[in-house]
Amino acid sequence: MNARSPRLLIALAILALLSSVAAAQEPPLRSITYQLSMSRPVSHLFEVQIIVELPEQLKDKPLQFQMPRWSPGRYAVFDFAKNVQEFRANGPVTRVDDQTWSVATQGATSITVSYKVFGNDLSGTFSQLDSRHANYNGGSIFMYVVGHKPDPVKLKIQPPAGWKIVNGRMEQSGQTEWQFPNWDILIDTPTEIAPDWTEDIFVVDGKKYHVVVHSLGPEGGKRAALVKDIEKIVRAEVAMWGAPEFEEYTFLIHFAADNHSGDGMEHLTSTQIIEPGALADAGMYEDTLGTVAHEFFHVWNVKRLRPQGLGPWDFTRPANTRGLWVAEGFTNYYGHLMMRRAGLWDDTRFLKREAQTITGIENAQGSRLMSAEESSLEAPFLDDAPHAQLTNLRNTTISYYPKGELIGMVMDLLVRGRTNGKASLDDVMRDMYEEFYLKSPNNSYYLRGRGYQTEDLERVASRRAGFDFSDFFKRYVRDVEMLPYEKAFAYVGLRLVKTQAKEPFNAGLSIEFDDPRAAVVENVRNYSPAEDAGLQSGDEIVSVAGGKPAKDSWLKTLARFKTGDSVPVTVKRDRRTIQTKMVLREPERFEYRIEEQPGATAEQKALRAAWLSGR
Ligand SMILES: [Zn+2]
Ligand SMILES: [Zn+2]
Numbered sequence: 001m002n003a004r005s006p007r008l009l010i011a012l013a014i015l016a017l018l019s020s021v022a023a024a025q026e027p028p029l030r031s032i033t034y035q036l037s038m039s040r041p042v043s044h045l046f047e048v049q050i051i052v053e054l055p056e057q058l059k060d061k062p063l064q065f066q067m068p069r070w071s072p073g074r075y076a077v078f079d080f081a082k083n084v085q086e087f088r089a090n091g092p093v094t095r096v097d098d099q100t101w102s103v104a105t106q107g108a109t110s111i112t113v114s115y116k117v118f119g120n121d122l123s124g125t126f127s128q129l130d131s132r133h134a135n136y137n138g139g140s141i142f143m144y145v146v147g148h149k150p151d152p153v154k155l156k157i158q159p160p161a162g163w164k165i166v167n168g169r170m171e172q173s174g175q176t177e178w179q180f181p182n183w184d185i186l187i188d189t190p191t192e193i194a195p196d197w198t199e200d201i202f203v204v205d206g207k208k209y210h211v212v213v214h215s216l217g218p219e220g221g222k223r224a225a226l227v228k229d230i231e232k233i234v235r236a237e238v239a240m241w242g243a244p245e246f247e248e249y250t251f252l253i254h255f256a257a258d259n260h261s262g263d264g265m266e267h268l269t270s271t272q273i274i275e276p277g278a279l280a281d282a283g284m285y286e287d288t289l290g291t292v293a294h295e296f297f298h299v300w301n302v303k304r305l306r307p308q309g310l311g312p313w314d315f316t317r318p319a320n321t322r323g324l325w326v327a328e329g330f331t332n333y334y335g336h337l338m339m340r341r342a343g344l345w346d347d348t349r350f351l352k353r354e355a356q357t358i359t360g361i362e363n364a365q366g367s368r369l370m371s372a373e374e375s376s377l378e379a380p381f382l383d384d385a386p387h388a389q390l391t392n393l394r395n396t397t398i399s400y401y402p403k404g405e406l407i408g409m410v411m412d413l414l415v416r417g418r419t420n421g422k423a424s425l426d427d428v429m430r431d432m433y434e435e436f437y438l439k440s441p442n443n444s445y446y447l448r449g450r451g452y453q454t455e456d457l458e459r460v461a462s463r464r465a466g467f468d469f470s471d472f473f474k475r476y477v478r479d480v481e482m483l484p485y486e487k488a489f490a491y492v493g494l495r496l497v498k499t500q501a502k503e504p505f506n507a508g509l510s511i512e513f514d515d516p517r518a519a520v521v522e523n524v525r526n527y528s529p530a531e532d533a534g535l536q537s538g539d540e541i542v543s544v545a546g547g548k549p550a551k552d553s554w555l556k557t558l559a560r561f562k563t564g565d566s567v568p569v570t571v572k573r574d575r576r577t578i579q580t581k582m583v584l585r586e587p588e589r590f591e592y593r594i595e596e597q598p599g600a601t602a603e604q605k606a607l608r609a610a611w612l613s614g615r
Contacts, residue, residue: 027055028151030109034142034186037158038193044120044129045085046141052111059109064146066100068315071139071187073265073302074125076385077318080140083118099316100146117141122256124190124265124272125384133194133214134163135254137265137272138187139315149183149312150445159193166199166212167191168250168270184312184446190265190272192252200227204234205243210250217257217278222285229344233293236342240334240426240614241300241433249299253288255279264291266298268447289344294335301334302327305433308451312444318380322454325372325477329404330429332357333412336405341614350612351494351594354409357402358485358496358592365525366398372407372477373454375400390537394510394523407476410488412611414472415465417491421607426614428461435460492608493600497593503555504587507533507567511541513551521571533582539571563587 030053037047052063067081081099089103090112096102103111119127119141127136145151155178157165167189169178180186197214200223211227213219230251238244250270254261257278265272273291277284302310307323321327340350361367375382375398382397412425436456437449444450454477462469475481485496508528512520521539524530541549545557545567561567566581597604609615 045116065143075379075383087115089113122261124263218280220280232342271295312446324376325400325404330408332405333408413488493604501589505558529582542570
């Protein structure tokens with residue numbers, strides 16, 4: 001709908017006037033130049049210099065430099081300012097608050113500030129400088145000038161001798177200087193600097209793809225095959241969405257070989273992917289492709305088609321958005337589906353993966369307590385957030401990733417089923433991309449288009465499907481009802497089978513076995529047999545059913561009992577020994593699998609084939 005009422009036009013004219021007045025109050029800076037050097041890699045200290053040229057009107061106003069509290073794509077607050085040290089300027093400096101430094105300009109037309117920032121985490125959010133490389137994510141090292149995030153910025157990098165720079169905005173090899181339209185794009189450009197990364201290139205529909213790999217362990221000769229499989233994923237996703245908006249795109253992939261670093265982070269023209277093992281290790285190849293399928297889908301869903309609230313951002317407080325179950329959840333769904341469409345998984349593998357997600361969500365207590373939209377609003381607490389105080393989040397929350405994945409799958413099947421295959425969620429997503437990205441007027445300096453509300457998706461899906469999705473959104477998106485899986489799967493001749501798990505009881509108890517000396521109660525589910533028995537998190541378990549619990553066998557021990565039986569438990573708490581009994585209730589753990597519906601018709605099978613193949 002494009003018709004606009006005269007009243008709306010007047011309101012828009014006033015808004016335009018107001019924003020030009022606001023802009024007139026604070027003219028852009030004449031230039032902002034970032035210089036990044038790393039003279040002592042083993043210190044993990046990035047050296048940042050920011051040179052600001054001031055226009056006449058601003059030369060008597062203090063300039064504020066601010067470290068963001070968090071950075072896009074990860075919603076937890078990390079307070080990057082905690083790693084800043086030695087802030088200096090060519091004017092008096094006042095630390096205003098935990099994230100802000102103010103510099104008095106005193107009539108100067110050029111202000112230079114410098115600081116160091118510590119970084120020793122290889123991730124999609126933090127930064128790492130060490131003897132092997134520099135890998136940075138701009139939000140964790142670059143301050144912005146308050147009030148001037150929209151201004152163009154220049155970046156100059158001075159790498160250590162023999163180290164080469166690469167990122168998703170290279171214009172030529174050996175480049176050391178970049179011009180960005182604004183600070184947001186500067187920090188959307190993660191960068192790798194090392195002597196020994198490799199680069200492979202492929203072309204799809206005239207667009208160039210760079211696969212940059214920094215292997216910190218053996219590759220086992222698998223890199224060439226990896227690049228070929230990445231190309232298959234790119235082809236499958238481009239086939240759904242159409243041509244991406246960029247000319248070139250870069251996969252920045254690390255095989256960290258440190259057994260702990262792992263991440264994937266989306267950007268406009270690149271992605272950072274970090275795997276904990278070496279490429280030669282079992283499972284790493286597959287894992288990387290799964291992450292590639294997810295992150296590349298973000299080129300459209302989240303980086304360009306985005307929920308309201310996702311850019312430009314206020315970095316003094318966490319982002320609040322209702323749409324992460326679409327942004328991340330649908331991306332999870334399509335990440336898996338694209339592995340199938342790219343020919344890297346078969347039907348069985350894909351259906352098994354979705355059944356695993358159903359098992360996870362339907363066994364979680366939080367599923368009946370937290371809706372997909374609430375989960376999205378709690379992202380600052382959930383998305384890798386550090387918690388100094390103990391929380392009950394394990395019992396009360398679900399993640400918008402798997403919940404959104406299942407909403408996406410069920411919506412897709414309902415649209416396909418109700419339209420006899422004439423439409424699908426693919427169409428809905430393309431409609432959304434067109435309406436909110438390609439054809440919507442820019443509502444900020446940051447990026448084309450504007451953010452959508454979840455009500456917009458409800459409307460676009462209803463229009464495409466030819467039936468009203470409002471009841472669906474009310475029950476399954478904004479409330480906590482179990483999704484209508486059976487109805488959805490029936491359209492494609494499949495059914496969901498729920499079975500009791502082989503180890504059906506856990507009494508609501510989860511046990512931490514990290515310390516070889518003691519098994520400790522990690523979590524007690526609310527209203528569970530373990531809670532009724534008086535067990536608390538932190539209790540050291542001496543015995544369950546007469547024996548010391550072991551990681552691999554304690555659920556098997558419980559499986560020897562049946563509903564109504566009492567299981568003796570002994571724990572140590574506050575230097576006392578406590579004996580109690582857990583009375584087992586109905587089985588608590590279930591498994592789900594998706595299987596062929598007996599007597600599935602040719603029409604159902606054809607719908608299924610279209611769904612899985614994308615044709
Ligand atoms: Zn590296
Ligand atoms: Zn994602």
